[in-house]
Amino acid sequence: MNSCRRRWVPTSTSTKKWAQVVSELDGFIIVTPEYNHSIPGVLKNALDYLYAEWNNKSVGFVSYGSAGGTRAAEHLRSIAGELQLADVRQQVTLTLSDDFENYSTFTPGERHLAPLSVLFGQVEAWADALAPLR
């Protein structure tokens, strides 16, 4: 059995479309800002509306905010556990002061390229490793 939670069947058109997108993928990179030490409500909704579609897949995090969004990413790790979504160690954090011009235009530093490449590699490797469970 794939899951200990009952499968919730999406009924609205938008949720069905979202379920279709997620079900076709094996791994995810979630990019999130941090608001009041956590993730935005819309991201929480997007995660909560599905369940089985997330199971036994992999996820990595890119976070941003005044302080790099690290607390938002930590919250995502505990949410991922409940969704049976395996979170990889590597994380990329972007700060408003260093990676955004005038705190608004995205201008990421070159130093993020190598860690981002590691992040993609870990998500891909774990997505492959979890294939027998899906």
Ligand SMILES: Cc1cc2nc3c(=O)[nH]c(=O)nc-3n(C[C@H](O)[C@H](O)[C@H](O)COP(=O)(O)O)c2cc1C
């Ligand atoms: C109400 C509010 C709360 C915020 N809280 C945090 C925070 O707790 N930690 C942080 O690092 N940045 C915080 N920020 C900064 C946001 O992460 C930053 O503005 C970011 O660019 C928002 O991303 P978005 O415009 O893509 O939604 C906050 C911003 C606002 C407006």
